[in-house]
Amino acid sequence: MIGLSHYLIVSAIIFSIGLIGVLRRRNLLMLFFATEIMLNAVNIAFAAISHYYNDLTGQMFAFFIIAIAASEVAVGLGILIVLYKKHGSLDLDDLASMRG
């Protein structure tokens, strides 16, 4: 029977796929995709916990995460556009102006 740990394992795997995406991608847009994946993984975990503990707070969190993710994407893409106009490319290596 599918237990809570199954769901958590699945969300862990998805989360680490997102992580790999974040680390691997050079293109900023693809980076956004990866973050989306990670957020989804967390949502799954929240939903699973809320289901198995019969408690709505999990879902509440999931809702607010979705809200945040939406606004984050909006603002993120806005910034991306400005970046693109300025640098002409979305590649991370060219955007290394904030050097230490």
Added chain:
Amino acid sequence: MFENFITSLMTVEGFAFYLFSFLTIGLFSVTVMSKNILYSMTSLAAAMVLVSGFFFLLGADFLGVIQIIVYVGAVIALYAFAMMFFDATRDIKEKNTNSFVVFLLGGMSALVLVLMFAAPIHSNDIQALYPMTEGVGNAQDVGMVLFTKYLVPFEVAAVMLLVAMIAGIILAGKKMNHSITENMEIDNDAKDEIMIQKDKE
């Protein structure tokens, strides 16, 4: 371990769970691995739909719907526009970082997380803060809690979305009147000078 895997496959929701999880993992890895931005975006959208499948499986139907509408609908749509904006037809040239480091890190974190979650959860009597009431639809339940206990966060989220919207518009809206892709060849700074002279005349 293997036989109860088979038996759970027999049950409907067990099968659905494994189907969904297998598909989402596959699709998500496609978004992460693919060279072509189009493929990755579409696989992302598909995977998100399947994630909403999970929600339905877990009885969080309202959440599933929201997932589809907001996430898949809005977010992916935004990405689509954005992709269009960045002429994503060109294959993204990837200076792939030493993938060994990436996979090592990703793999390590996956391994640790899995091990942690795999361990038997010995939760001692965590009692639910807002217990789900039986016999009533999930949406009504969520609505009850959302608009009583979580009202303030809800309003704050609303304001946040508004701010995000305005920010998105302003950031993207600047200098909408000329298109980047046409005169890509002129150096960007030169463009700015031209613009400045134009404004002055």
Added chain:
Amino acid sequence: MENLVYIALFAPFAGSLFASLFGMKEREIFVGVVASILIFISFLASALLAANLYMTGEVIHVRMMDWIAVGDFNVGFGFVVDHISVTMMSVVTLVSTVVHIYAIGYMDHDRSFNRFFSYLSAFVFSMMILVMSDNFLGLFIGWEGVGVCSWLLVGFWYHKEDKPKEENPSISPSWAANEAFIMNRIADLGMLIGIFILYWNTGSLRYDEVFAQLPYLSETVLAGAAIALFIGAMGKSAQFPLHTWLTDAMEGPTPVSALIHAATMVTAGVFLVVRSNPLYAMPEVSGVSMFIASLGTFVAFYAASMALVERDLKRIIAYSTLSQLGYMFAAAGLGAYWIALFHLAAHAFFKALLFLGGGNVMHAMNDELDLFKMGNLKKEMRATWLYMGFASIALAGLPPLAGFWSKDAIIETAFNEQTYILWFMLVVTAGMTAFYSFRQVFLSFHGEDRHTPLGFHPHEMYTFALVAMFPLAVLALITGWFMSAYKVFIYHIGESVQYEMSEHTHHLAIYLGLLVIFIVLASIAYAYMKYARTGDKAWKRDEAKEQGFFYKLLKNQYYVPKFYEEFITKPYSMISEKFWTGVDLKIVDATVDNIAKFFYTTGDKTRSMQTGNLSNYLNWMAVGGVILLAVAAVSAIFM
């Protein structure tokens, strides 16, 4: 009587202050005269006090003001005029008066004439404090004050530059002054420890209170205090290990040598031992007293041996002082404190006379002191010749003069105490003393006239200086006769000072005396044969003998100064240099700077992490995340 004590004490101080007013001005005769008069007043006061004490026998005890009062420690400036201090006071002030008057003549060509008198009077003031104080701390004030004044006076001609050791064994006046001061400080540390021992065990430092407590103290405490105080005495009276500074102190002007390094300062050590005679007379401390006696005898012999070959006039007299000090310590060590004190007084007179005579010779031969360059000076300097001859006879110890009575008594004490080795050494030293003192007289005044070919034309000293020396000659003659009267006078102070020869020695006294006189006369005759003859049998300097082992050994003072140089001064400066460059800069300072550098370099290295490239940051973030996860997992397992 109170104000007589203060007059005796503060008259020299007033003289010194008065002279210091003109310190930087040109020579003023009246400064010298005023200073001498004030010293003379102090002498008169001391003589009156002595007479009063002789008549009434009541000791005057004056407490001027309290000085340091912390916790249980309460010490003040108190002055006592008892038999011991009054003897010292009169000896010191008398010799100082003579020396002051003499110095007016001697220093008349010196540019900083006034400054000299201020230092000399300050010296006499410190000596008076040392002698008159009623507690050990007051003694210590005088002790250090005398040390500083000797530093000032020995280094008086500070403008002379350092000469290599071969040319001038004491390098330069300022070097000699520093050596004297530092060596005295080494001994003063011993004295300080003695004072601490006495304070913590008796609760006070006043003589009467300390000596009253002595019977109740443990043996180790008594021995410790005795040894510590004797170390102080050793430094000041230049006994064996700390003696090299005395001969180098001859760099100072001759009146200084006469006053400080013959009569007063160097005898301070003997005074200390005599002053604390109850301590040294204790049975528990007999070992220390025996050590003092044997050290004294050794120093007497040791100094006399070095004087045999010395060419420098003043250094010979310095060695003879050292030798006579050895005698005094021998007497004090054997318990005959009053004989030591009496010899101290007698010695002060004829040794000062000898030194002043030497001063005349030095003045006449414009500062040339090498005996080999003099000879037959008696025809130009008849008076000085008489004075020095007379003083040498007293020094050698022939009957009518003072030297015989006091020195013979010491030799008798050595015999009486059955310490026959000491007795024998003292007798031999008496012979050697006679030989080297008359060698000096014959070499400079008799024999071939070696100085005229070298272009010296000596002239006699000013008459008033010679007249000033006359009282010393008289005293050198008559002091011996008052020995028994003095014995009665000094016995009043307490029975620990008293010392009587046993019946047995009384019978042999005459033979002992004759034996010593015979040896002395034999040595004088031998010296005459060797140095005083003229014509073909005149003394000629033969280089070969000078290369002899013993001659060179004695010439280099048994290589003790070289030993100090090689094994103390050089290693000290080398170690301190090593400490500074090695330890301080390289180790302690370097550690501090390295700690600072460590933070700087780590900061510098981590700077490379800030590449500005987003993915690097993400990687680092991921690494951090993984580590935290691992830690969480591990701690979850263990908790």
Added chain:
Amino acid sequence: MENILSILVFFPAVAGLLGFVVTKESIRAYGIAVTLVVFLLTLWLWFSFDMNNPGIQFVEMIPLIPDFGISYYLGADGISLFIIVMTALMTLIGMASMGETKNIKNMIISLLFLEMTMIGVFVALDAIIFYLFWELSLVPMLYIIGAWGGPLRVYASIKFFLYTFTGSLLMLVGMLFMAYIYHNLTGVWSFAVTDWYALVLPVDYQIWLFAAFFIGFAIKVPMFPFHTWIPYAHGQAPTIGSVILAAILLKMGTYGFVRFSLPLFPDASVMAITPIAVLSLIMVVYTAMIAYAQKDMKQVIAYSSVSHMGIIMLGLFAMNAEGLGGSIFQMLSHGIVSGALFMLVGMIYDRRHTKLLSEFGGLASVMPKFAIIFGVMLMASVGLPLTIGFVGEFLVLLGFYKVSPMITIIAGTSIILGAVYMLRVMKLAFFGPLNNEANQKLKDLNARETWSLVPLVAIVIWLGVYPKPVLEPINNSVNALLAFMDEKAITKEAKDMIHVSNSFESGRPTLSIAGGK
């Protein structure tokens, strides 16, 4: 007047502020006037000080942050009285003897601020106020060394600042922990030292707290391993900076020991006697030897002041009235003597612009007044009886002899080694022929220099001959402190090590070291 101590602390600061409006020409006169007023105020303080009350007087208490127990709490007792007077005196004389320095206005103003912080440290009885002034005193000194110093001044000032600052941070941690314990035991917050006095701590707490305070004070003293900032600070500081640094700033460290470490942690202090004695021995002998190897005149005096501080540290841990009283008196004597010596070196530096001993020789014949004053100061520094230097050194060695004779004998060598390096300086600089032609036309001390040194010479001789007026209040307070420590000590060996002088035992006033609260 009622709150004399606050006036004493804040008058120089306010005057410093007003200094900005004073014109450049008359700033020197203004500075001297202000420091003179402060000095007169301290004399008035000494005059109205009740000699036989060992407790704390002139107490002022205004709660600043009541719920944390931090209050503006000032007071002075026999121990701190004379250090305050000396602070005012040395600042006045230092300023009076200052030659023409560039932008003198800033110098005068920073000096006045420095004076405020220094007096603040010695009057503060609240740990936080003490800490505040302790840190503040670093800033003007950093500025003085950094702006007017020699070639390496920036390195020296930063090293000085950071070194002392890190030490005092540890001290702050100790203070906070102490307040925390006080809060646990009494339930109320308080940083007032007199409240802390009433606290009897278990021995291991005492050890840790003692260590924390020790680091802060040891760097300031400076004790052996932490002393390497002093040669740089003195080497690069201008004359006035060196004078104030040597005369007063070093005393803060030892004062801290007397005010905090000894009364608060008696048992830990007794346990610390041997390690500190060993450290002080190293300080005394090691730095005396280094002073002998120095080529630069000012470095010799810098290292000599470390050696003297070693003697003071020894006296502090002698645990008897003689040793403690001696070490407090030695603080005053070292302040005056080393202050004067630095001024003298400064004066010869103004003339020849070099401090190397090899450059000098035979100065006595061309500058007799200078040589005489240097001679007097040399004798005081070497500890000649009837000078101020002897009283302190003698009492310290006397006091520590009771603790351990062996260590005292080794520490006693300080009078020999002291004589060795000081006489070497005297011989190299003043005696010998005048062959360096630059020295031939040197002028002797002018009126300003002479009249700034003469008071110091007078004090050196006066306090050497008649130290009673200064020693008496010190004696009372030290006896009270030792009686208090003896009563408060828990461990047995602490009880019999602390030796309360029996003259105090008999006439024991009510033990009110806290004095009039």
